Amino acid sequence: MSAQDVDIYYGEFRAVTGVDLDFGKNEITALIGPSGCGKSTLLRSLNRMNDLVEGARVEGKVMFLDQDIYAKGVDPIEVRRRIGMVFQKPNPFPKSIYDNIAYGPRVTGMKVDSMDDLVEEALTRAALWGEVKDKLKQSAFGLSGGQQQRLCIARTIAVEPDVILMDEPCSALDPIATMRIEDLMRELRDDYTIVIVTHNMQQAARVADRTAFFTALADETSGDRTGVLVEYGQTSQIFENPRDQRTEDYISGRFG
Ligand SMILES: Nc1ncnc2c1ncn2[C@@H]1O[C@H](COP(=O)(O)OP(=O)(O)OP(=O)(O)O)[C@@H](O)[C@H]1O
Numbered sequence: 001m002s003a004q005d006v007d008i009y010y011g012e013f014r015a016v017t018g019v020d021l022d023f024g025k026n027e028i029t030a031l032i033g034p035s036g037c038g039k040s041t042l043l044r045s046l047n048r049m050n051d052l053v054e055g056a057r058v059e060g061k062v063m064f065l066d067q068d069i070y071a072k073g074v075d076p077i078e079v080r081r082r083i084g085m086v087f088q089k090p091n092p093f094p095k096s097i098y099d100n101i102a103y104g105p106r107v108t109g110m111k112v113d114s115m116d117d118l119v120e121e122a123l124t125r126a127a128l129w130g131e132v133k134d135k136l137k138q139s140a141f142g143l144s145g146g147q148q149q150r151l152c153i154a155r156t157i158a159v160e161p162d163v164i165l166m167d168e169p170c171s172a173l174d175p176i177a178t179m180r181i182e183d184l185m186r187e188l189r190d191d192y193t194i195v196i197v198t199h200n201m202q203q204a205a206r207v208a209d210r211t212a213f214f215t216a217l218a219d220e221t222s223g224d225r226t227g228v229l230v231e232y233g234q235t236s237q238i239f240e241n242p243r244d245q246r247t248e249d250y251i252s253g254r255f256g
């Protein structure tokens with residue numbers, strides 16, 4: 001998957017400018033940078049989630065398997081099935097644990113031999129099965145925050161995506177639940193391409209193969225701040241040997 005010269009607007013306001021980024025298959029890419037630099041906006045452009053945001057508009061291309069996901073005739077629902085998303089706050093449906101997983105396969109009309117097997121498989125892959133196997137019919141709201149987030153990951157996996165986008169998936173979780181999600185990401189990497197937005201630089205350093213640093217630049221005439229990609233590379237290079245002073249200032253905590 002790649003972003004090619006992507007600009008993203010909210011009405012007249014250009015929130016993101018000129019982003020070129022190649023995402024490695026079966027790699028974890030972290031997007032980092034100060035608040036308001038457009039990380040969530042860019043992430044949402046990668047599966048057309050911005051279509052659902054009032055006033056949002058994307059220019060440029062997002063290529064996925066040799067196809068621009070914004071090209072005419074592309075079905076955004078199918079895009080979002082292939083490129084799934086996990087949000088900052090766990091957002092299970094007001095349904096049972098079982099039905100949270102079964103919902104996606106049902107509504108997308110997936111051909112499923114045994115829904116029970118599919119539910120077990122998704123929950124196992126999300127490292128949640130052991131904790132919930134005896135209460136599948138209970139409400140998902142009865143789970144802890146960390147369990148709910150793993151349920152949301154299981155729900156995303158259940159429709160067999162190729163890519164998983166995660167927007168600060170651990171920011172509402174304690175350190176132990178965070179570790180579990182990080183372990184899970186490392187396991188899922190074998191089968192999925194993962195893009196994660198995180199404010200936690202240790203987390204980026206721990207899990208990401210490559211890291212992209214963004215910042216917000218003020219437009220000289222309007223004064224509006226727009227998000228730009230400053231530097232992109234192997235995570236170790238970004239953290240140990242940044243090429244741009246702005247990256248160095250950010251990762252060393254001199255700039256927030
Ligand atoms: N729905 C919206 N309508 C208008 N402007 C928006 C909308 N969503 C975001 N913006 C603006 O776009 C810019 C980028 O916001 P975005 O949420 O992508 O930043 P971010 O890097 O994810 O920040 P944070 O780290 O705080 O989550 C900001 O100036 C923000 O105010």
Ligand SMILES: [Mg+2]
Pocket residue numbers: 039040041167197
């Ligand atoms: Mg954000």
